[in-house]
Amino acid sequence: MPGNWCSLYNRPSKEVMYMRTGIANLPLHGHHCPRWLFDRMVKLSSAIIEAVVEEYGPGEVLERLSDPFWFQALGCVVGFDWHSSGLTTVLCGALKQGLRPRQHDLGIYLAGGKAMASRKTPSEIEEYADRYGLTVDVPCLQYASRLSAKVDNTAVQDGFQIYHHVFAFTGDGRWAVVQQGMDQAGGWARRYHWLGDKLDSFVEEPHSAVCGEPARAVLNMVALESAGAREASLYLAQRPDEVIRTLKKIADMPADKFKTLNLPAAHPVPGANRIEKTLARLYDLQPSTFEGMLATEGVGPATVRAFALVAEVIYNAGASRKDPVRYSFAHGGKDGHPFPVNRQDYDRSISILERALRRARTGDSDNLKALKRLAGISAFV
Known part of the structure; x- marks a missing residue:
């Protein structure tokens, strides 16, 4: 791989x-x-x-x-x-x-x-x-x-x-x-x-x-805190029958029992039947790492959610819900903010920069050095 x-x-x-x-x-x-x-x-x-x-x-x-x-x-x-x-x-x-x-x-x-x-x-x-x-x-x-x-x-x-x-x-x-x-x-x-x-x-x-800005509901399987969930997911990838059986049990759980899992509303429990083919493929391939499992064709958000859910239910290996989430203007903006684009100024900027690049290619880098000095001065303005 x-x-x-x-x-x-x-x-x-x-x-x-x-x-x-x-x-x-x-x-x-x-x-x-x-x-x-x-x-x-x-x-x-x-x-x-x-x-x-x-x-x-x-x-x-x-x-x-x-x-x-x-x-x-x-x-x-x-x-x-x-x-x-x-x-x-x-x-x-x-x-x-x-x-x-x-x-x-x-x-x-x-x-x-x-x-x-x-x-x-x-x-x-x-x-x-x-x-x-x-x-x-x-x-x-x-x-x-x-x-x-x-x-x-x-x-x-x-x-x-x-x-x-x-x-x-x-x-x-x-x-x-x-x-x-x-x-x-x-x-x-x-x-x-x-x-x-x-x-x-x-x-x-x-x-x-x-x-x-953090998103309202997140499943973050690459967080450090999700190490246990990743390990359990890889283990479950070799036990498709256990995953399907547990998902079906979860689907039949009363709502008050289910709330403790704290699943985001945007990511419902995946149907067991929808991921059986993917689970069978993983079982055949036997990936040795979570990365290899993630890279497998067909492994999508529903499969990852299923593993995370079953890992939490069976092994108490909860996945992280933490969201992993700092302008300048020279020529205006398309919609006139903060001011309309002035085509003449824009074309002049293109011309100056292209001319500096042409001269730099012939060994005359004075213009580029001047632009660099200007950038240094502007940092203190």
Whole structure:
């Protein structure tokens, strides 16, 4: 299984960290980005990323994309709504389109996108590797893409269904993920950031410095406190008959007996019949770790909830209910907040940055150094 043998950028798997670096909560907005603004976003956002690569290298881009504050600020700088869920999908789309012509020169590649485009992520990773002759471990990157989405959608059940997934990686196999889930009933979206660097595990506290408004009802199987529930779930994966039998007993329990389990209303007890096929598959595969169980095809939120529930009922191994959840404006915003986008100023910014990048490529980096000094001065203003 890739999670056990993958060696990102020539380091053994036990020295590779799968870190979720932050979460952003955003109201759901359904408005479209006007073409005149999107075309400018493509130019300016890609020029900013190119400037970061020129100054710090492609690995720095991954670190910045994995920072929810920097990502939000970038969306504001290029003129999108400061608090809209659309900032995630539109900005990622603009970056992917703008960087595509020079991605090999820059050494950074973007795969995936919104809805059906997200499902093409594994094939796009493979396509980039074949087209550019990259020596990256393709199955390892595909596994990282799939597991980061599955953790946020299945192992952490916070009411947000993942519908957008962008996987960024470099030519030496480093990676980052920006993905977003939707709670249509509540009118909110939640964006999750991952950085495949440093060390630990997909399935025990894979996140760091995560802030935000806690969701009302959460099942968090990757919390440290859920270690017992994960162990019991793996044990139960080898005993499908016991799981089905217990689920049926729970379904027949009187309501007053059931309340002590404190299950969230948004995640009802799964029907035993619905998960029998998945339990049979797990029994045949006999996964040796919770991560391997989570990575198994067909293991979704209902299966994880079933194991968590049965583990609590039989073994008193309760799962955590803890939710694992910090702008700048330069050109205004799409909806006129805090002020309307001035197209002339926007085009001037694109022109200045593109001219600085052209000169940097010929060895004249004075303009980029001036921009860097300006950023340093602004930090004290």
